[in-house]
Amino acid sequence: MFSDKRNILQLVSLMRKDCIDHVVLCPGSRNAPLVHTFVDAGFHCHEVTDERSAGFFALGLAECLDRPVAVCCTSGSAVLDLLPAVSEAYYHPLPLLVITADRPERWVGQMDGQTLPQFGAFGRLVRHAVQLPEPSWNDDDAVNAEEVWHCNRLINEALAEMKRWNGPVHINVPISEPLFNFTRTELPDERIVRLSKYACCYSDFALSEEMKDELSACRRVMIVVGQLTPAEARRLSPLVKRLSGCGCVVVAEVLSNLHSETGVIGNFDEILYAVHDDALNPELVITVGGHVVSKRIRRMLRQCRPLKHWHVSEYGEMADLFMSMTRLVECRPSDMLGAVAEVLADSVSMDYADRWHRESDIVAETTGIYKFEGFTDLSVLNALKPYFVDEIAVQAANSSVVRNLQLLGAGRSDVYCNRGVNGIDGSVSTASGFAAGGRDTILLTGDLSFFYDQNGLWNNFVHSGDGALLTIVLFNNGGGQIFRNLPGLEKSPYRNRYVAAGHVTHAEGIANDNGCGYMRAENADEFALCLKRFFADDYCRECRTAILEVVTDAGDNEREYKNYYHKLKR
Ligand SMILES: Cc1ncc(C[n+]2csc(CCOP(=O)(O)OP(=O)(O)O)c2C)c(N)n1
Known part of the structure; x- marks a missing residue:
């Protein structure tokens, strides 16, 4: 049984017709009628609590499946927490359908709780934004019939713009109370507007x-x-x-x-x-x-x-x-x-x-013929290269990781990275979502990116252990290594503490909390011991999600990086 809200059923019906069948669901009461209907209608539903993480999770899914994915959240600040992923989707670009439940417009700004102006909240960072009306089921009423048409048209507009731009669009769904009547047995047969741009323009x-x-x-x-x-x-x-x-x-x-x-x-x-x-x-x-x-x-x-x-x-x-x-x-x-x-x-x-x-x-x-000296981010990455094989997708976090990968290559693996706006805020979630899409994934990440987005492990995909394998190699160099490679910044005595956010955090607790396998290597010998075990089939299959934390020294990394380039000078 589905929600009795007509705008919701129109939306769900059109999404199904448009083959958007993966939805990342965030908790809340205002969007509960949407959530209920998606689940009951047989969509592939992925539960993620933190909306910031959910948005990136959806992007990872969209990359893996190579098609649009929806994310659905409740009203209020939850909506704004999607903004980082929306901005990535805009500039990457990736097709993200953002569905936000809202109170009816008359209640916005009336101290009714968990309410803010949601329509237009993503500003220029979405390709299109619509706010749905709330038509009733009274088809004898001509005005209501127009509302039904209007609602259909707005949804079609949003879906078409998402595909036209391959980017994010926002559908804000006002839902009046009572919220929890799940009485409808069927989705309406909605008219879909197909976008046929490519065939005619480019042949x-x-x-x-x-x-x-x-x-x-x-x-x-x-x-x-x-x-x-x-x-x-x-x-x-x-x-x-x-x-x-x-x-x-x-x-x-x-x-x-x-x-x-x-x-x-x-x-x-x-x-x-x-x-x-x-x-x-x-x-x-x-x-x-x-x-x-x-x-x-x-x-x-x-x-x-x-x-x-x-x-x-x-x-x-x-x-x-x-x-x-x-x-x-x-x-x-x-x-x-x-x-x-x-x-x-x-x-x-x-x-x-x-x-x-x-x-x-x-x-x-x-x-x-370059010989890596010591135990550094570069030497570790170099040792990982045999694991970058065809079947594996590599998700690279931003900052030094993607640059080091550019230097050493990613073998035969497909490589992905949130380069739309280069954020360090969604790499774990994106990799999680990607693996949830069904493909074994290696995430290569720096420490700030990892700890920032640790909620990327707090989702049902990681916790259930179902689906593809997610293997995380965490380069823990105690802060933002990249800031050591910026000429001139060494003149600031505040670089390491304030700019690079130096820290002494480790990931073991996070791994345990989220039921992930965990190994740590602090030197070349430990790394050599870990490496084979970590990537061994039985370990990965047993853990499903596993973290290999390599602890390197920022000074050594800096020297190795400079040395690597220095050898090239003629
Ligand atoms: C959301 C966000 N906040 C801040 C930044 C600025 N920034 C760029 S790189 C970086 C450091 C990243 O450090 P880490 O993930 O540890 O990678 P490392 O360079 O050490 O490999 C920061 C803070 C950003 N890109 N995105």
């Missing part, structure tokens, strides 16, 4: 004559690939390979999920550290994908100001990252790269690409 994408001329006039063409989903990366791989083979320099970070056999230059950040040579500067830059981690490539391109910069954005967003954009191309990356490959074929000279590849080989040779 015959080709470059304009003007673009062809611009492209042919440039001898040094660089393609910068930012963060891609693994699925996007697989689609792009053959095209990237083709483009690399016809003289384009394709630079791609680990988060692009493009592998070396496509001919991409993955160690471009190290190259730019080692060599300063104008011959490496491009004339035309084409950017595809999401965010780029490397500051060096941004700095280099801002300084050299390429003649042309074409930014490819499926959603048509201006991102003039190198202060030199000359063209915004609104299409899918695969369409664009396919069209570019058609034009270039073998007309571009290989000189520019050869130069980059020579530099890449020299850097690879140096890093290939």
Whole structure:
């Protein structure tokens, strides 16, 4: 039996028709009619208490399932606790359907408790926000019939905007009392509006004559690939390979999920550290994908100001990252790269690409024989590489972890990271949600990110031990290691305590509280002993979620990091 609230049933019916069948549910009374209906209607329901965590959990699920996921919470500050995940979803982007239960509008601001202006609360960080009316079941009343249509239209609008932008949308659902009548036996058969944008817009994408001329006039063409989903990366791989083979320099970070056999230059950040040579500067830059981690490539391109910069954005967003954009191309990356490959074929000279590849080989040779000294974040990460295999997804937290991963690579694993707004506030929850989606996951995280989001372990997925395995490697260097790599900040005596938030916390208690397996290694010998046991099949399967805490020294890490780069200098 479902709730008797018509707006709720319209929403649930449309979500089901739209195949949005995973919902992260947060506790509360105002949203209880929604919660009850989702569960009773057979949705995949994931209980998460902390809304901040729930939002990120939903993002992890959406990444794993590669489709929209909903999160549903009660009224009041619970809504605002979703904001960090909403902002990540906006800039990442990821399709997140935010459903918030509310009091009827007449009670907002009347000291009625747990009430604040929810409609519009996410401001510019959602692609669309709607507030549903509360139609009754009286279909004989013409005004009410319009309310029913209005409610349907608003929900359809929100769902369409979520898909159009692949981003977050907000549906605020006022629910009048009485709240707990679960008397309806069926969901209404709602009219759904399908969005058919892709099929009609992109099927015959080709470059304009003007673009062809611009492209042919440039001898040094660089393609910068930012963060891609693994699925996007697989689609792009053959095209990237083709483009690399016809003289384009394709630079791609680990988060692009493009592998070396496509001919991409993955160690471009190290190259730019080692060599300063104008011959490496491009004339035309084409950017595809999401965010780029490397500051060096941004700095280099801002300084050299390429003649042309074409930014490819499926959603048509201006991102003039190198202060030199000359063209915004609104299409899918695969369409664009396919069209570019058609034009270039073998007309571009290989000189520019050869130069980059020579530099890449020299850097690879140096890093290939680099001997990690001591027990550091880098040496530990290097030792983990054999575990980054095809079937495993790697979730990287922000800060040093994602940068170190960029240096050492993630093997054959698909890699994910909350790079939308680079928060340290949701990595554990995102990884939890991802694993709840059914795929074995390794989370690599720094200590501040881990302790910040420890509620990411406080959910039914981790506690029940059902589903895929979640393996967490926690690099505990006693604070924000990244702040030791910021030139100039060492001049502040307050760096370690206040900026890097130095601490002496360990994760054992958190692991125990949440029923997770736990091992700790404080030196190379302990680590060697732990490693095999930790990743052994029986240990992981027994624990389901397990944490390996490696305790490293921030000073040693700093030295190793600098040394690693220093060896590259010529
Ligand atoms: C929510 C949020 N608060 C603050 C920051 C600023 N910040 C960026 S990196 C960082 C330190 C992260 O430290 P840790 O997770 O331990 O990683 P490490 O650099 O030590 O590997 C902080 C505080 C942020 N990105 N997000």
